Amino acid sequence: MSLRITGRAAISSAGDHRGALAERLAAIGSDRHPGIPAGPVAAEPLPSGGMHAFPGLDIRQRLGRRGTSFYDRATGLAVVACGDALADAGLAVDDENRHRIGVVLATTLGSFKSTSDYTRDTLTNEKPYLVNPVLFPNTVMNCAAGQSAIRHRLKGVNATLAGGPLAFFNAVRYADNAIRRGYADIMLVGAVEEFSAHRAWATAIEAAGDGIGAGDGAAVFVLTGGDGGPAVRAVATGYGPGGSGAAALTGCVRRVLAAAGVSAAEVTLLATTELGRREGTESGRPPRPSVTVRTSSP
Amino acid sequence: MTQRVVVTGLGPVSSIGTGAADFAAALRAGRSGISRITGFDPTGFPHQHGGEVCGFDPAAWLQRISTAKWGRSSQFAATAGRLAAEDAKLDLERIDRSRAHAVIGTTSGESVVVEALTAQIVADGFGAMSPDLLAQLPAGRLAHAVSEELGLHGESVTLATACSASNYAIGYAYDLLATGEADVVLAGGADSVCRWAHAGFYRLGALTATACSPFDRDRSGILTGEGGAVLVLETLEHATSRGAYAYAEMLGYGVNCDATHPVAPDRATIAECMRIAHRNAGVDPSEVDYICAHGTGTPANDLVEAQAVIEVFGERPPPVSSIKSMIGHTMGAASGFGAIASVIAIEQGFLPPTVNWVHPDPQIPQIDPVPNQARPATVRVVQNNGFAFGGNNAIVMLGSPR
Numbered sequence: 001m002s003l004r005i006t007g008r009a010a011i012s013s014a015g016d017h018r019g020a021l022a023e024r025l026a027a028i029g030s031d032r033h034p035g036i037p038a039g040p041v042a043a044e045p046l047p048s049g050g051m052h053a054f055p056g057l058d059i060r061q062r063l064g065r066r067g068t069s070f071y072d073r074a075t076g077l078a079v080v081a082c083g084d085a086l087a088d089a090g091l092a093v094d095d096e097n098r099h100r101i102g103v104v105l106a107t108t109l110g111s112f113k114s115t116s117d118y119t120r121d122t123l124t125n126e127k128p129y130l131v132n133p134v135l136f137p138n139t140v141m142n143c144a145a146g147q148s149a150i151r152h153r154l155k156g157v158n159a160t161l162a163g164g165p166l167a168f169f170n171a172v173r174y175a176d177n178a179i180r181r182g183y184a185d186i187m188l189v190g191a192v193e194e195f196s197a198h199r200a201w202a203t204a205i206e207a208a209g210d211g212i213g214a215g216d217g218a219a220v221f222v223l224t225g226g227d228g229g230p231a232v233r234a235v236a237t238g239y240g241p242g243g244s245g246a247a248a249l250t251g252c253v254r255r256v257l258a259a260a261g262v263s264a265a266e267v268t269l270l271a272t273t274e275l276g277r278r279e280g281t282e283s284g285r286p287p288r289p290s291v292t293v294r295t296s297s298p
Numbered sequence: 299m300t301q302r303v304v305v306t307g308l309g310p311v312s313s314i315g316t317g318a319a320d321f322a323a324a325l326r327a328g329r330s331g332i333s334r335i336t337g338f339d340p341t342g343f344p345h346q347h348g349g350e351v352c353g354f355d356p357a358a359w360l361q362r363i364s365t366a367k368w369g370r371s372s373q374f375a376a377t378a379g380r381l382a383a384e385d386a387k388l389d390l391e392r393i394d395r396s397r398a399h400a401v402i403g404t405t406s407g408e409s410v411v412v413e414a415l416t417a418q419i420v421a422d423g424f425g426a427m428s429p430d431l432l433a434q435l436p437a438g439r440l441a442h443a444v445s446e447e448l449g450l451h452g453e454s455v456t457l458a459t460a461c462s463a464s465n466y467a468i469g470y471a472y473d474l475l476a477t478g479e480a481d482v483v484l485a486g487g488a489d490s491v492c493r494w495a496h497a498g499f500y501r502l503g504a505l506t507a508t509a510c511s512p513f514d515r516d517r518s519g520i521l522t523g524e525g526g527a528v529l530v531l532e533t534l535e536h537a538t539s540r541g542a543y544a545y546a547e548m549l550g551y552g553v554n555c556d557a558t559h560p561v562a563p564d565r566a567t568i569a570e571c572m573r574i575a576h577r578n579a580g581v582d583p584s585e586v587d588y589i590c591a592h593g594t595g596t597p598a599n600d601l602v603e604a605q606a607v608i609e610v611f612g613e614r615p616p617p618v619s620s621i622k623s624m625i626g627h628t629m630g631a632a633s634g635f636g637a638i639a640s641v642i643a644i645e646q647g648f649l650p651p652t653v654n655w656v657h658p659d660p661q662i663p664q665i666d667p668v669p670n671q672a673r674p675a676t677v678r679v680v681q682n683n684g685f686a687f688g689g690n691n692a693i694v695m696l697g698s699p700r
Binding site: 044045047098099102103107108109110112115116118119120121122123124127128129130131132133136137139140141142143145146147149150152153154155156157158159160161162163164166167170173174177180181183197198201202205206237238239240241242244248251 | 342343344362396400404405406407408409412413415416417419420423424425427429432433435436437438440441442445446448449450451452453454455456457458459460466470473474477492493494495497498499500501502503553554555556557558559560561567570578686687688689690
């Protein structure tokens, strides 16, 4: 059994309509997009350089006012993308199926801005406890997945995986398991990161000159068990302790090809998320190998 | 062919004891781990107590990772993982490391790192954030710390499903083992006491002053706590082949989602989660000897949890106690500590008490909270509850080894 992809949605700096990302990729070729001024997205001062935020996110226009006024940006992106993915799949959620439809979202640490701003208020307010209780759930990393479930009334398996650039692959693995084990019939599987001054500065400070500014967006797939059509054939992740990332990646490649039942020669495209950053051992960024394999469907 | 899964190692790093023996003795004695908070300056907060791991000394335990490069929550996870591996007598040189995974749950990840960076932002602006601290920030590092410390090559996964996250982690570990993907999984959770959660719970009206008293009529809230709770889960086949001692068998688990409110628990969905867990584990409610409660000590949680128990188990449910009365609410580690307490209950034959309990709650007279003193009991099947913000319910079923 593969995981059939029955719907998808993406919101990125390229836009939020169905073909936006493909149009951007086609238009840009092999160039690096310079980014855009992100001033309208963040109220705070930003580091210099282009950013990759989606400036057109209007939660109220997309979702209405009810229940959305305290969303942070990550939550808004996730809830909108989940709704778009459900619509793309033509999936009507009702009392018959809502217990069997779940959501699993990937993140790095939830909303850095929400947690940091909450902490800031405990430091700068006259009384340290005078924080806004309504914003407290935004400081918890499962906020986006929980609010997506509330908005779309999805009562099945609901999870959040934290793993930076690798988290989406962990999320697909998690959803695959939930479907294979019979815990859910359909899973919305996605990843979300919000643009904020916090992330923009963190990216600028950490990247040490590689020049790619922070971006944001959400991507959600609707996955279900079965064969035929576009599908996730296999996913493998692993860890390379003590600087053994390269060997771990090789192991992932072998395992994912074996699990997909394809030879290396059958792979038509190998996409990487390589940023050209230095890899640490146990310092900043342990090697975290991941492989995506796309093959022509049989 | 589904593999049977057993628990072979326990690694608690808690406010009432580090290591399985100390933690078990403290549970049996009904000891409190609550003290005045020192992890941040609580001056100005109306309530100033929590369940901190006082004198936490990770360098005494950790062999491979440097405490200078990892945040407090990662250190809790790695230390708990090291303790669990030692408790399981796991010879890391002899296992297939590519089939050894780490799955760690958390609510707030490296919250202490967020707070240190925020102090830098407040003092000197965004540009003053330390690159060394930023490198410690990603929450996925909690599982990586365990993988790095023990040299595990399998999946290294952090589940951020808030206060039920350890049960999610234990559940996913169970599936990796049951389906033959893994031989060994280090699973549990970790979190650290922090200002923002202390403030947030206070403003929700969910924080009590000095004594958490779950299921008491006059209960008034949680105390935030911290620590690391990791278990070694292993296929029965693997455990048997290396002559390991099995504390307990993992029978299965259930998860679902309220999808109603970000913080208020939903009785019907929680009851349904119990039924899902029983069904997946092949357990009848009449077989459950003990429920290790989520039991936060807030008026709302304990009432809803008790009503869900009564809905599923009837008017005479098994004893229901909350170890949060002793260690506070350790957030993402909470259901990991619950799982460890459940395993100890099975292995040593006693029910951990709910301490600080004075008054029966007339709304839930059916609930026996095992008040104040541990109780000898034959414990064959335990239900370990975990509920969370976001409506993330997860329940793990554990049984005596067969």
